[in-house]
Structures are given as C-alpha cells and as structure tokens.
Amino acid sequence: MPKAAREVFGTCECIGVPIADGGEGTVDAVIDALKGEKTDILVHDPLMDRIRASYGIVGDKAVIEMAEASGLTLVPEPLRDPLVTTTYGTGELIRDALSRGCRELYIAIGGSATNDGGMGCLRALGARFLDQDGNELSGCGKDLSAVTKINLDRLDSRLSDASVTVLCDVKNPLCGKNGATYTFAKQKGATAETMKLLENGMQNYRNVIKRRFGIDCDLIEGTGAAGGLGAALRVFLHAAMQSGIETVLELIGFDALLDGADFIVTGEGRADAQSVCGKVMQGVALHAKARGIPVYGLCGSLGDGAALLYDCGIVSLYSLVDENTSVEEAMTNAEEVYYRAAVQMFSRIKMEQR
Structure with a gap:
C-alpha cells in the first residue's frame, strides 16, 4: 500500500495500523x-x-x-x-x-x-x-x-x-x-x-x-x-x-492515530451486508467520520449490501475483482492485483482532491 501511494502522490507519509474486530488476528x-x-x-x-x-x-x-x-x-x-x-x-x-x-x-x-x-x-x-x-x-x-x-x-x-x-x-x-x-x-x-x-x-x-x-x-x-x-x-x-472492534480501536489508541490524516484506506476480503455488523471497515469509518476524515475501502470483492458502508463514512469502495480481473486471477496473483488496484484507487483519490 505505501509503495502504491508513493507512486501516485510522490513523497507522502503512510502509517499502517493492523486492526482486527475481536476475531482472528x-x-x-x-x-x-x-x-x-x-x-x-x-x-x-x-x-x-x-x-x-x-x-x-x-x-x-x-x-x-x-x-x-x-x-x-x-x-x-x-x-x-x-x-x-x-x-x-x-x-x-x-x-x-x-x-x-x-x-x-x-x-x-x-x-x-x-x-x-x-x-x-x-x-x-x-x-x-x-x-x-x-x-x-x-x-x-x-x-x-x-x-x-x-x-x-x-x-x-x-x-x-x-x-x-x-x-x-x-x-x-x-x-x-x-x-x-x-x-x-x-x-x-x-x-x-x-x-x-x-x-x-x-x-x-x-x-x-x-x-x-x-x-x-x-x-x-x-x-x-x-x-x-x-x-x-x-x-x-x-x-x-x-x-x-470498538475494544480493539480503544486498546490501540486509534483516535489519536487519526491526528493529521488526510484520508484513510481500509478493507476486508469481501465487503457485504455483514460488514456493518461490527466489522473492521465499519468501525474505522465511523471513527474517521466523527473527525471529518474521508475513508476509502479497498476489498477483495464486493457483495450484496456493501453499499451500506457509505452510511458509516466510507466515501468510495474499490474491488480487486472487476470486469477485467476474475476471482481466480485475484487469488492467484494477489500481490500484483492488489498493487494495481491500489494505484488505480490512489489515482482517483488524487483527481478528486484536485
């Protein structure tokens, strides 16, 4: 993710924060x-x-x-x-x-x-x-x-x-x-x-x-x-x-980490209706929304109900799987596909900021 961001924005500060919602990880x-x-x-x-x-x-x-x-x-x-x-x-x-x-x-x-x-x-x-x-x-x-x-x-x-x-x-x-x-x-x-x-x-x-x-x-x-x-x-x-998710965000001091952030990128394997039931993307988006910070979601795929995340503060959702990339390709060449999708996402964000 930082490599893709720097390819688009040049010099920029990227802070990665591992987050889980109380489950594995x-x-x-x-x-x-x-x-x-x-x-x-x-x-x-x-x-x-x-x-x-x-x-x-x-x-x-x-x-x-x-x-x-x-x-x-x-x-x-x-x-x-x-x-x-x-x-x-x-x-x-x-x-x-x-x-x-x-x-x-x-x-x-x-x-x-x-x-x-x-x-x-x-x-x-x-x-x-x-x-x-x-x-x-x-x-x-x-x-x-x-x-x-x-x-x-x-x-x-x-x-x-x-x-x-x-x-x-x-x-x-x-x-x-x-x-x-x-x-x-x-x-x-x-x-x-x-x-x-x-x-x-x-x-x-x-x-x-x-x-x-x-x-x-x-x-x-x-x-x-x-x-x-x-x-x-x-x-x-x-x-x-x-x-x-709320307990994890509190433990790691997430709100303090938002200071000075221009925008946030989060994601999960598949965004769908379950994503607004106490999952990571929802928690991150709600906390950032309270601070007026835009959040973008980069996911493996998008399912039914993913649009519910917009009400939580997600500005845009991006998927590794689209008309040009199948699920099989995304799983087989995950790193390459993820990097390519991240570059596209950051390019659109840069255009929006202009």
Missing part, C-alpha cells in the same frame, strides 16, 4: 500496535489433547483469543461433537495470564468448537460443577444436564482484583431458538438429536445459575456466544461484554 493487532509480546504455553484443546496456544501481553494487560485453545479449527471435522468438546484450554490461558501478573484481561470469544456453557473454562480456574451425588463433572457439553450445584470456593483468588472484558458482537441469549445451541451447535458437529440434548442441558444449566446467583442468562445479550462461554465469563468473572 486480534492478539497480533494489539501487540503490534502497543509493542507487546506474544507468549505460548501448553494447554488442552477442545478434545483435551495437549497443544501449544499463544496469547498477547502488554504490560499488565492480556489479550486472549479463545479460538487459540478451544477453536473449531483445532478439531478435525469427523471428530467435531459439542457433547464432548470443552473450553478448558481457554481457562488455562487465563490462569497463565494471571500468573504473569496480568490483571486486565481481554478475551475474544469467536470461533469456538464448544457448547459447554463455559464450564470447562471455569473448571480450569478452580470452579467445581457437581452432579446430584456431589461428583465433580469434567465440564463438557454432555455435563450440562447433570449439573445441580456450582461451587466457587476454589476459584482462583487472583480473579478478585482482575477486570475481564469480553470481545463479542454476538447478541444471542443462552437458551431458546436464538440461543447458543440452536444457533451455533450445528456448525460445531451437532446433529438434530444432539442439539435437543444440548438445549435441554443448557436450560438446566441456566436454571442452576439462576438459583445460585439470581441471574437469568436468557435476559442478557451475548451469553450464548461461544457455546455459552459468554454466560460463564459474565456470571462468574463479572465480565463486561463489549464490541470487538
């Missing part, structure tokens, strides 16, 4: 912007096999992507079954961050392989989920129906002086037709019969939480995110639920 974006560091440790994956997973540390802040330890991509498709997967590894990441002195925890909870209500995560932090006979449950999806009591006596004491922020744009409640199970479990390997079992279990889990803490998770947006991990973090760790 969030850790990298934050530690790059704030000069933090990445650490990796041994944790348990969704099937309780040992793997290495990483998270970011910036001072006393930890930025964690739960997908690193409990993500769907970690489970081979034939083995995907939300009755047996667990968020235990995410809890191990949190525990390690606490041991390194981190007391501000930012947890992105997209892309999970789980539907355990966050029991696995909390179990790794010392919580105990017990059945009617007082036996401790392992904390996977099938255990939801067996929970009768929640014991927090052994919950990691370091959490008492920690603040937890959940990066999540999902609004789903814990249970019901729009809840964790019926909205997301199918993509995690659940069959119709499995979903019935999981939903019944999740309703039991919801009721136990309501009796124990007086909180109805069906009335709180985002508790159904990541198979109910949103509920566990909200109830047990008193987490604040925030927009992923």
Whole structure:
C-alpha cells in the first residue's frame, strides 16, 4: 500500500495500523500496535489433547483469543461433537495470564468448537460443577444436564482484583431458538438429536445459575456466544461484554492515530451486508467520520449490501475483482492485483482532491 501511494502522490507519509474486530488476528493487532509480546504455553484443546496456544501481553494487560485453545479449527471435522468438546484450554490461558501478573484481561470469544456453557473454562480456574451425588463433572457439553450445584470456593483468588472484558458482537441469549445451541451447535458437529440434548442441558444449566446467583442468562445479550462461554465469563468473572472492534480501536489508541490524516484506506476480503455488523471497515469509518476524515475501502470483492458502508463514512469502495480481473486471477496473483488496484484507487483519490 505505501509503495502504491508513493507512486501516485510522490513523497507522502503512510502509517499502517493492523486492526482486527475481536476475531482472528486480534492478539497480533494489539501487540503490534502497543509493542507487546506474544507468549505460548501448553494447554488442552477442545478434545483435551495437549497443544501449544499463544496469547498477547502488554504490560499488565492480556489479550486472549479463545479460538487459540478451544477453536473449531483445532478439531478435525469427523471428530467435531459439542457433547464432548470443552473450553478448558481457554481457562488455562487465563490462569497463565494471571500468573504473569496480568490483571486486565481481554478475551475474544469467536470461533469456538464448544457448547459447554463455559464450564470447562471455569473448571480450569478452580470452579467445581457437581452432579446430584456431589461428583465433580469434567465440564463438557454432555455435563450440562447433570449439573445441580456450582461451587466457587476454589476459584482462583487472583480473579478478585482482575477486570475481564469480553470481545463479542454476538447478541444471542443462552437458551431458546436464538440461543447458543440452536444457533451455533450445528456448525460445531451437532446433529438434530444432539442439539435437543444440548438445549435441554443448557436450560438446566441456566436454571442452576439462576438459583445460585439470581441471574437469568436468557435476559442478557451475548451469553450464548461461544457455546455459552459468554454466560460463564459474565456470571462468574463479572465480565463486561463489549464490541470487538470498538475494544480493539480503544486498546490501540486509534483516535489519536487519526491526528493529521488526510484520508484513510481500509478493507476486508469481501465487503457485504455483514460488514456493518461490527466489522473492521465499519468501525474505522465511523471513527474517521466523527473527525471529518474521508475513508476509502479497498476489498477483495464486493457483495450484496456493501453499499451500506457509505452510511458509516466510507466515501468510495474499490474491488480487486472487476470486469477485467476474475476471482481466480485475484487469488492467484494477489500481490500484483492488489498493487494495481491500489494505484488505480490512489489515482482517483488524487483527481478528486484536485
């Protein structure tokens, strides 16, 4: 991008800012912007096999992507079954961050392989989920129906002086037709019969939480995110639920970076109606619009609803794929096609400025 800009404008200052919306790449974006560091440790994956997973540390802040330890991509498709997967590894990441002195925890909870209500995560932090006979449950999806009591006596004491922020744009409640199970479990390997079992279990889990803490998770947006991990973090760790893109922009000090900018270029692989649902382009454009700074979007392709971005502050949208460039060519020669499109975009911007 800077090379294309200088070809058109000559001498100019270009500042690149990696940004993510709370999904994949969030850790990298934050530690790059704030000069933090990445650490990796041994944790348990969704099937309780040992793997290495990483998270970011910036001072006393930890930025964690739960997908690193409990993500769907970690489970081979034939083995995907939300009755047996667990968020235990995410809890191990949190525990390690606490041991390194981190007391501000930012947890992105997209892309999970789980539907355990966050029991696995909390179990790794010392919580105990017990059945009617007082036996401790392992904390996977099938255990939801067996929970009768929640014991927090052994919950990691370091959490008492920690603040937890959940990066999540999902609004789903814990249970019901729009809840964790019926909205997301199918993509995690659940069959119709499995979903019935999981939903019944999740309703039991919801009721136990309501009796124990007086909180109805069906009335709180985002508790159904990541198979109910949103509920566990909200109830047990008193987490604040925030927009992923807004949290990232705040963490990296994005508004301060806008000082002196003539215009901004942003983009994503495909701009469409989903781009105005808490994605990067929308967040960047809204912040720049508030400052009166024009924003241009350079995307891989444009789909239905991409024009909605104009209301957010995007001035023009450009695509790598057009009448002269096919999707196949754009993917095969991505660097060349991207550079060519960037030069064309900057040339039009220069003409507009004149």
